[in-house]
Amino acid sequence: MDASLINTFAAYGGAVGQRVAGASEAAKLGAVAVVVRSMASNNDDIPHTGTLHYEEGVKAIPAVAISTNSADLLSKAVADDASLKLYVETHCKTLPDVLSYNVIGEMYGSGNTDEYIVVGGHLDSWDLGDGSHDDGAGCVQSIEVLRILKGLKYTPQKNIRAVMYMNEENGLRGGLKYAELASFNKEKHIAAIESDRGGFTPKGFTISGSEAARTSLMSWKHLFEPYTIYDFGKEGGGADIGPLKDQGTALIGFLPDSQRYFNYHHTGIDTFDKIDKRELELGAASMAALVYLIDKYGIDGNP
Amino acid sequence: MDASLINTFAAYGGAVGQRVAGASEAAKLGAVAVVVRSMASNNDDIPHTGTLHYEEGVKAIPAVAISTNSADLLSKAVADDASLKLYVETHCKTLPDVLSYNVIGEMYGSGNTDEYIVVGGHLDSWDLGDGSHDDGAGCVQSIEVLRILKGLKYTPQKNIRAVMYMNEENGLRGGLKYAELASFNKEKHIAAIESDRGGFTPKGFTISGSEAARTSLMSWKHLFEPYTIYDFGKEGGGADIGPLKDQGTALIGFLPDSQRYFNYHHTGIDTFDKIDKRELELGAASMAALVYLIDKYGIDGNP
Numbered sequence: 266m267d268a269s270l271i272n273t274f275a276a277y278g279g280a281v282g283q284r285v286a287g288a289s290e291a292a293k294l295g296a297v298a299v300v301v302r303s304m305a306s307n308n309d310d311i312p313h314t315g316t317l318h319y320e321e322g323v324k325a326i327p328a329v330a331i332s333t334n335s336a337d338l339l340s341k342a343v344a345d346d347a348s349l350k351l352y353v354e355t356h357c358k359t360l361p362d363v364l365s366y367n368v369i370g371e372m373y374g375s376g377n378t379d380e381y382i383v384v385g386g387h388l389d390s391w392d393l394g395d396g397s398h399d400d401g402a403g404c405v406q407s408i409e410v411l412r413i414l415k416g417l418k419y420t421p422q423k424n425i426r427a428v429m430y431m432n433e434e435n436g437l438r439g440g441l442k443y444a445e446l447a448s449f450n451k452e453k454h455i456a457a458i459e460s461d462r463g464g465f466t467p468k469g470f471t472i473s474g475s476e477a478a479r480t481s482l483m484s485w486k487h488l489f490e491p492y493t494i495y496d497f498g499k500e501g502g503g504a505d506i507g508p509l510k511d512q513g514t515a516l517i518g519f520l521p522d523s524q525r526y527f528n529y530h531h532t533g534i535d536t537f538d539k540i541d542k543r544e545l546e547l548g549a550a551s552m553a554a555l556v557y558l559i560d561k562y563g564i565d566g567n568p
Numbered sequence: 569m570d571a572s573l574i575n576t577f578a579a580y581g582g583a584v585g586q587r588v589a590g591a592s593e594a595a596k597l598g599a600v601a602v603v604v605r606s607m608a609s610n611n612d613d614i615p616h617t618g619t620l621h622y623e624e625g626v627k628a629i630p631a632v633a634i635s636t637n638s639a640d641l642l643s644k645a646v647a648d649d650a651s652l653k654l655y656v657e658t659h660c661k662t663l664p665d666v667l668s669y670n671v672i673g674e675m676y677g678s679g680n681t682d683e684y685i686v687v688g689g690h691l692d693s694w695d696l697g698d699g700s701h702d703d704g705a706g707c708v709q710s711i712e713v714l715r716i717l718k719g720l721k722y723t724p725q726k727n728i729r730a731v732m733y734m735n736e737e738n739g740l741r742g743g744l745k746y747a748e749l750a751s752f753n754k755e756k757h758i759a760a761i762e763s764d765r766g767g768f769t770p771k772g773f774t775i776s777g778s779e780a781a782r783t784s785l786m787s788w789k790h791l792f793e794p795y796t797i798y799d800f801g802k803e804g805g806g807a808d809i810g811p812l813k814d815q816g817t818a819l820i821g822f823l824p825d826s827q828r829y830f831n832y833h834h835t836g837i838d839t840f841d842k843i844d845k846r847e848l849e850l851g852a853a854s855m856a857a858l859v860y861l862i863d864k865y866g867i868d869g870n871p
Contacts, residue, residue: 271795271850306846466769466825468796492574493771495798522769522825524846543609543827547574 273523288328289320298327302336306527314531367439368429380423384458387433394535402464409549421560430505444508454514459503464545465521469496474515478565576826591631592623601630605639609830617834670742671732683726687761690736697838705767707732712852724863733808747811757817762806767848768824772799777818781868
């Protein structure tokens with residue numbers, strides 16, 4: 266991962282192909298197994314894991330991610346001794362699918378409205394750790410948005426849903442099913458917000474949608490600046506809300522500080538003690554503020 | 569501390585008088601001792617300590633800071649039983665002063681210049697913990713600024729100093745002595761930068777100085793924005809550099825994210841493991857960039 270990139274997600278995006286496609290690319294060249302340096306922002310001794318895609322028609326060879334420190338050690342050992350042999354033993358397997366569900370909470374709009382605003386994260390996590398930042402934080406924040414609005418005794422004009430999507434990590438089937446049912450039930454989703462970048466200090470929101478939707482978001486930027494939230498309008502949404510794009514929904518990504526995310530992502534240490542309560546709450550509050558603005562003023566030029 | 573304030577330093581400033589002046593104010597009303605709720609952003613079980621000032625001519629009664637959780641428990645116990653007695657035992661004492669020193673590193677300017685830019689933090693810490701954020705981070709970052717400039721083979725026009733001030737916590741004598749000697753030696757300090765708000769993700773810089781100096785700083789804001797550093801020009805400098813104010817020095821405060829600072833400040837857990845390497849380095853890099861700009865273009869309208 267290119268440590269010189271301030272946005273650690275950009276660094277991850279630039280490197281993760283080595284893990285996703287590495288096994289099949291190596292197999293084409295005759296490799297019997299592949300060892301990948303963990304996608305991580307720091308030097309540590311734990312594996313940072315994640316999706317691997319085996320290409321159709323290419324031999325599916327064993328593949329492991331090792332820690333950044335271990336990878337540095339191994340690179341040095343190979344450089345010192347080209348005849349070095351490495352023994353790899355892995356017990357990973359993919360179990361059969363089981364039936365599971367999205368989990369949805371809803372505040373009903375005050376009018377006879379078929380319009381929806383959704384705010385969500387994903388319920389599943391990668392195998393290791395608890396998934397506290399990825400994406401326990403997003404789930405808790407989405408529930409907290411509804412709790413804040415109820416706590417303020419706010420009656421929304423539109424229907425507001427907190428959606429905990431299932432299966433983001435391994436197929437996105439919760440997000441796909443949600444969009445399919447939204448279309449089937451003729452629920453007009455004007456905006457979908459996703460929190461899936463950890464429970465860190467809020468920096469702003471990304472958006473993927475019409476120019477009118479972007480204009481709406483940018484018109485509210487000054488309302489967040491007193492809270493030192495400045496980063497608005499870069500392109501981006503979220504994996505789980507992505508399938509709503511065809512329905513004209515403004516897709517909005519919650520953008521927290523990204524510096525520590527890849528210390529924990531898909532590791533055994535993405536645990537509750539890595540969450541700072543104030544940072545988590547400020548994120549939820551900024552999401553609640555945005556939901557309020559969209560509910561009150563609309564987005565995409567439509568009130 | 570008012571948790572609703574986004575700037576935790578403002579929350580601290582609004583509450584810390586209870587610890588600083590609480591003992592003397594209580595003594596005037598006949599108190600035999602005073603127990604203060606820790607200045608902290610979170611609920612925990614450790615004391616967050618700091619300066620206490622005994623007013624001249626008022627009885628110096630014992631004073632302790634207890635954890636936020638303990639304070640909540642005690643408040644409840646007192647409310648339940650007004651006749652509750654509290655036993656306080658404290659072994660704190662102030663030892664005699666010893667001789668100590670500021671520690672200074674310097675890169676000499678390329679010209680025959682009497683102009684100085686200083687960047688610094690303070691070497692001492694409160695009794696508990698290691699003072700890793702307060703202010704080990706500021707010291708390391710100040711050294712790192714010189715290392716970065718040397719690493720880039722940059723020859724500064726002006727003299728650039730990394731100054732580790734002694735005795736910030738208990739009298740500011742390092743900062744006072746530094747300013748005294750700068751004046752005595754006719755060293756023209758055009759700008760002084762202080763990092764004393766922890767080694768967290770950089771958000772910007774505060775300034776205390778002339779309008780021309782502020783104008784210079786604001787003219788460089790756009791150069792930091794690609795690195796998502798947006799918060800420029802609020803009023804503020806730093807404790808150690810404060811005594812340089814009378815010499816016309818532009819006083820600049822490094823402004824990192826403040827959300828976690830008062831989890832650790834003046835506690836036994838302000839330790840090395842609370843520092844994130846990337847966050848620390850980004851702070852140092854932003855300080856180095858600002859030193860470079862001041863060196864190259866001047867500040868305060870003077871090239």
